[in-house]
Amino acid sequence: MSLSSKDLTLGYGDYIVLKDINVTIPKNKITILVGSNGCGKSTLLKTMARLLKPMSGKVFLGNVNIFEKSSKEIAKELAILTQSPTAPSDLTVFNLIKQGRYPYQSWFSQWSKEDEKIVNYALEKTGLTHIQHKKISDLSGGQKQRVWIAMTLAQQTDTILLDEPTNHLDIKYKIEVLDLLRSLNQYEQRTIVIVLHDINLACRYADHIIAIKDGKVYGEGEPKEIITEGLIKDVFGINSKIIECPLFKTPMCITYQNLDMISC
Ligand SMILES: Nc1ncnc2c1ncn2[C@@H]1O[C@H](COP(=O)(O)OP(=O)(O)OP(=O)(O)O)[C@@H](O)[C@H]1O
Numbered sequence: 454m455s456l457s458s459k460d461l462t463l464g465y466g467d468y469i470v471l472k473d474i475n476v477t478i479p480k481n482k483i484t485i486l487v488g489s490n491g492c493g494k495s496t497l498l499k500t501m502a503r504l505l506k507p508m509s510g511k512v513f514l515g516n517v518n519i520f521e522k523s524s525k526e527i528a529k530e531l532a533i534l535t536q537s538p539t540a541p542s543d544l545t546v547f548n549l550i551k552q553g554r555y556p557y558q559s560w561f562s563q564w565s566k567e568d569e570k571i572v573n574y575a576l577e578k579t580g581l582t583h584i585q586h587k588k589i590s591d592l593s594g595g596q597k598q599r600v601w602i603a604m605t606l607a608q609q610t611d612t613i614l615l616d617e618p619t620n621h622l623d624i625k626y627k628i629e630v631l632d633l634l635r636s637l638n639q640y641e642q643r644t645i646v647i648v649l650h651d652i653n654l655a656c657r658y659a660d661h662i663i664a665i666k667d668g669k670v671y672g673e674g675e676p677k678e679i680i681t682e683g684l685i686k687d688v689f690g691i692n693s694k695i696i697e698c699p700l701f702k703t704p705m706c707i708t709y710q711n712l713d714m715i716s717c
């Protein structure tokens with residue numbers, strides 16, 4: 454089922470962050486949201502996952518307005534990793550990931566062998582099996598981030614939304630997490646939406662980029678189509694030179710304030 458928004462206006466109190474947003478997230482693809490700090494990426498992502506109510510407009514999953522369904526019903530279709538998740542620190546890795554199975558639990562269907570299998574799959578996919586009994590409070594920032602990703606995996610949804618999932622990760626794990634998301638997309642046909650600040654990684658991993666600026670969608674499309682020096686200047690307010698990445702052939706952006714600073 455594809456996720457889309459219709460005339461979505463979002464904000465807090467009477468402060469409008471985004472106005473009349475109409476986006477369709479391409480199914481079975483990786484979409485990456487980019488834009489400067491405070492432009493509304495997290496606000497949009499949370500609303501698309503039913504965590505925030507819009508001021509006006511709708512979010513559709515297939516033909517269904519997600520605000521007309523229960524959060525548990527939507528949680529079987531769509532998982533979200535928010536920007537700064539928090540968990541009780543005495544919880545173990547296994548027990549936090551286990552919470553991803555919550556939408557499937559009820560008084561007549563308790564914890565099953567299948568749930569156990571899925572949590573083990575999530576542990577394995579994120580390389581956490583060996584520390585599954587550790588407490589969350591005893592983990593590094595990057596390990597914690599992988600536990601949250603594992604929890605969204607355990608939810609076994611077709612669509613996964615992740616707000617800056619590579620936060621706190623070193624260069625190796627950053628690539629591992631993005632490769633993991635790509636493999637979920639390619640081999641399990643999951644639709645993935647990621648908020649990412651690194652424009653070069655966005656170009657490498659995205660099928661579709663949505664750039665946000667001044668409360669609106671500034672542009673969207675394939676990285677090669679839309680990532681230009683003009684977009685980087687308008688959206689981020691910085692000069693750049695776009696070249697082709699020698700390895701992946703995707704756009705690669707070299708940013709600078711002032712070339713006069715360089716002595717060469
Ligand atoms: N709970 C809130 N109450 C009031 N204003 C908020 C709240 N959350 C966010 N905002 C404001 O809404 C705007 C958009 O915030 P949002 O978190 O969506 O930005 P963002 O694009 O995700 O930024 P970043 O890249 O820094 O994560 C900002 O001006 C922010 O100050």
Ligand SMILES: [Mg+2]
Nearest residue numbers: 494495536616
């Ligand atoms: Mg944010």
